[in-house]
Amino acid sequence: MRVAPRPVGDIAQELGGDVVGSAQALVDHIAGIENAGAGALTFLSNRRYVPHLATTQATAVLVHPGIEPVPNGPTLIRVTDPYAAFARVLAWMYPRHRPSAGVHPRAVVADDAVVDGVFVDALAVVGAGAIIGAGSWIEPGVVVGAGARIGVDAHLMANAVVAPGCTLGDRVVLNPGAVVGGDGFGFAPTATGHEKIPQRGSATLADDVEVGSNSCIDRSALPGTTTTVGPGSKLDNLVQVGHGATLGRGVRMVAYSGVAGSSTLGDHVTLAAKAAVLGHRTIGDGVAVGAASVVHDAQPDGARVTGIPAINHRTWLRAATAFSELPNVLRALRDLRRRVKALEEARDHE
Amino acid sequence: MRVAPRPVGDIAQELGGDVVGSAQALVDHIAGIENAGAGALTFLSNRRYVPHLATTQATAVLVHPGIEPVPNGPTLIRVTDPYAAFARVLAWMYPRHRPSAGVHPRAVVADDAVVDGVFVDALAVVGAGAIIGAGSWIEPGVVVGAGARIGVDAHLMANAVVAPGCTLGDRVVLNPGAVVGGDGFGFAPTATGHEKIPQRGSATLADDVEVGSNSCIDRSALPGTTTTVGPGSKLDNLVQVGHGATLGRGVRMVAYSGVAGSSTLGDHVTLAAKAAVLGHRTIGDGVAVGAASVVHDAQPDGARVTGIPAINHRTWLRAATAFSELPNVLRALRDLRRRVKALEEARDHE
Amino acid sequence: MRVAPRPVGDIAQELGGDVVGSAQALVDHIAGIENAGAGALTFLSNRRYVPHLATTQATAVLVHPGIEPVPNGPTLIRVTDPYAAFARVLAWMYPRHRPSAGVHPRAVVADDAVVDGVFVDALAVVGAGAIIGAGSWIEPGVVVGAGARIGVDAHLMANAVVAPGCTLGDRVVLNPGAVVGGDGFGFAPTATGHEKIPQRGSATLADDVEVGSNSCIDRSALPGTTTTVGPGSKLDNLVQVGHGATLGRGVRMVAYSGVAGSSTLGDHVTLAAKAAVLGHRTIGDGVAVGAASVVHDAQPDGARVTGIPAINHRTWLRAATAFSELPNVLRALRDLRRRVKALEEARDHE
Known part of the structure; x- marks a missing residue:
């Protein structure tokens, strides 16, 4: 869903963010980083997804301050909280129309x-x-x-x-x-x-x-x-x-x-x-x-x-992981009981 | 939420309960026993809360027949089932207004x-x-x-x-x-x-x-x-x-x-x-x-x-309590297996 | 809830099923096999319920192709999928009236x-x-x-x-x-x-x-x-x-x-x-x-x-079954530890 194109620089200014790359690049829609195409603004909040910067077709990406640009990659907008900034941009670009009173x-x-x-x-x-x-x-x-x-x-x-x-x-x-x-x-x-x-x-x-x-x-x-x-x-x-x-x-x-x-x-x-x-x-x-x-x-x-x-x-996590071992526990106990009994009998017959 | 004041004696009569204390005392609202103030009618159903009788500021309390008054404490209304009586009083004092047909x-x-x-x-x-x-x-x-x-x-x-x-x-x-x-x-x-x-x-x-x-x-x-x-x-x-x-x-x-x-x-x-x-x-x-x-x-x-x-x-309660011990069980089993094996080897080498 | 009676043969034809018994028998309602009476059409999908054929009072029963009739039992309608056929008959006999546009x-x-x-x-x-x-x-x-x-x-x-x-x-x-x-x-x-x-x-x-x-x-x-x-x-x-x-x-x-x-x-x-x-x-x-x-x-x-x-x-089923044994497991472990310790002491004192 495309909207009126806006320069990345304008958006960065509204968010109080810093542009790394072209401030004149135009974005006209919002998308997830994995399927973003030309004109898309997206965001990168979880550092696990940093490699996507090299492959995304997005025009601009909201990122944490520490993130470095990649060659021929998208324009970056560095903001303190990319996810919250994304929420704000989403609200500006796609306002839910409130009807008149x-x-x-x-x-x-x-x-x-x-x-x-x-x-x-x-x-x-x-x-x-x-x-x-x-x-x-x-x-x-x-x-x-x-x-x-x-x-x-x-x-x-x-x-x-x-x-x-x-x-x-x-x-x-x-x-x-x-x-x-x-x-x-x-x-x-x-x-x-x-x-x-x-x-x-x-x-x-x-x-x-x-x-x-x-x-x-x-x-x-x-x-x-x-x-x-x-x-x-x-x-x-x-x-x-x-x-x-x-x-x-x-x-x-x-x-x-x-x-x-x-x-x-x-x-x-x-x-x-x-x-x-x-x-x-x-x-x-x-x-x-x-x-x-x-x-x-x-x-x-x-x-x-x-x-x-x-x-x-x-504690729960460890116990829940061990839970599936319960049948083995019962088996192991039976085995040990048998063996201990044998040891006891050997001892008592000495 | 205050309503028209009523003497405790009237309420007791409607409930078929016995008054211990002042039947003329007036109550004009209902509250929980812990935050009841002057004019409040409250109830005491769970015997665990009997000590509250000494501290509550309530004017009157619905209680089981066996409950004794405390010095300078609230008027008691003894009824067979204080909680059900409380429900009835609540309905009288704060009727849900049913609209006319x-x-x-x-x-x-x-x-x-x-x-x-x-x-x-x-x-x-x-x-x-x-x-x-x-x-x-x-x-x-x-x-x-x-x-x-x-x-x-x-x-x-x-x-x-x-x-x-x-x-x-x-x-x-x-x-x-x-x-x-x-x-x-x-x-x-x-x-x-x-x-x-x-x-x-x-x-x-x-x-x-x-x-x-x-x-x-x-x-x-x-x-x-x-x-x-x-x-x-x-x-x-x-x-x-x-x-x-x-x-x-x-x-x-x-x-x-x-x-x-x-x-x-x-x-x-x-x-x-x-x-x-x-x-x-x-x-x-x-x-x-x-x-x-x-x-x-x-x-x-x-x-x-x-x-x-x-x-x-x-059974469930005991098992659920033991559940968090499961990781220890696995550890203890490993330890026992090792020790039993050592005992067996010692026996076999004799 | 009775509807206009229909011959079993007609219903079988619509379903593409084979009649075993009287095709002229009339059914005028649908019921579960256990409480079906005269005039009822019912179905038998789960082979576990085959014995019901001998006792049901139903007039006709939708069954799998392999099911044999019982003496003096109901007319059978053999269809590939009795449950789906039942669904279809139910929809014909008791249509949900859709109002006109x-x-x-x-x-x-x-x-x-x-x-x-x-x-x-x-x-x-x-x-x-x-x-x-x-x-x-x-x-x-x-x-x-x-x-x-x-x-x-x-x-x-x-x-x-x-x-x-x-x-x-x-x-x-x-x-x-x-x-x-x-x-x-x-x-x-x-x-x-x-x-x-x-x-x-x-x-x-x-x-x-x-x-x-x-x-x-x-x-x-x-x-x-x-x-x-x-x-x-x-x-x-x-x-x-x-x-x-x-x-x-x-x-x-x-x-x-x-x-x-x-x-x-x-x-x-x-x-x-x-x-x-x-x-x-x-x-x-x-x-x-x-x-x-x-x-x-x-x-x-x-x-x-x-x-x-x-x-x-x-795995879950086995573990869930073993779950109730957990308190016994703890007890057995304590017992084994005690006995193994005794065996170890006996060995060490030799």
């Missing part, structure tokens, strides 16, 4: 809802008393419940749901089908069945949170309390955050990862795909949980854990 | 659908011949398919789907995005590809079933048959029930747990988070499956299993 | 969208410039984004989403709540937080793809690229396909299975329930991944792997 005649917006400067698309619903900040974009089929509050420049994609009374900060992104504020899973076992604990709290997503498609963030149980996702946290698709959980800043939850009720994740925690944290646990800052793990215990800051239940990651 | 002018209800006494909100769709019982509440974006039947006092939250011909009992709750009656996953492998087995059965949720956000209950394959979720069963978010599965009464499925096609869960089965039961299995009454387990085999009543594949829970 | 007055279709010969139901949205092929069926609450392209005879069930610019082939089926083209999960870590990599590619589903309820297929990141699901691939409920992934023909992904970004699955790959393939991996043709596995490594054609991380399936 206005309410589609086929949307349903409550009389007392505030949607000034918001684009509300067809068949979206904004409930009574809801307040949405300017620059926000509400796609078709989205339901914003009564009394919900949404910040500026938010983007709620098709069929996403913000249940009544929930709060989203500025620039929050909900992908299609994401649900904020469904009831938490709370039932008191009684002789006659599971009695529902009314879920009367709310759910709050801080600024710059992104939630993937069909992910679920439950409201908390007690009135006056809230499930909380901290600023800049990013949740992938099909993620689950239980009622009353508290996530810090910059948390990353990969697809299918989940946090059960009343647990706390510190800042910059990463849950890999399918990782789960059981309820009422406290997970420290910077903890990284490996794929498909189940965290049974509280974790100190910086812990790196994997497994079911999750243990130290390096 | 009526069809929003922007809803789409088929001419021959029956929605007497039902509240159908904006942009909900009720298909031809569907019948919904009085007192039910259909939120925006919900789609009720043709010929579906829904009992009284049901609550279908935003963007939930009841596919054509499916049945929901009284007081069923669907959280946002839940899907009842999608096609089951049935394909016959042929030389030219996967040939779809038409899914022509239905899905039936008995009375008092609750389904979490974005969970899926498939319709069964054969016409005249139905996937069934028994009375009072509670399904958390992102739960999956395959086509033709049969769940008993009071089953609990925690987030991401799934039952594959044609399997049967007895009454009061619990699947912890991410637990899976493979297809065509029979799981007895009261079985409990641990987190992230995969149940390969049929299970007798009362079994408690965990693991991949699931084995007896205690 | 037309746009519901309460649908919202952009002026420049092409929906000739398409049925667009109430409260569905078709965005600007979208093109949908004749015979397609768009259920209530579906959102088809601007510029999306959908082939002929597709079926998008309630509240499914096709995001802007995505492409669906002919006969594609999206179950309720499925999302095609949500943003991929791409963020560059920077000092100030996770910077979003704009997701400017698209997602493409080839002909005959089926996607289960609430499943998610992300769009790819780079403009001009696309996430791809190959012809005839079938995805169950709550499945996840990451940005830039490429799936071959006839891939089967069972519930909760996921493929992370930029990975490639060959033709006829099967991921069992809850299986995951990490990002940037290449999985060969015909690979089968067991339930709840995590595939860390590239896999050659035909590999059969299971486990976390996934290893050879047979």
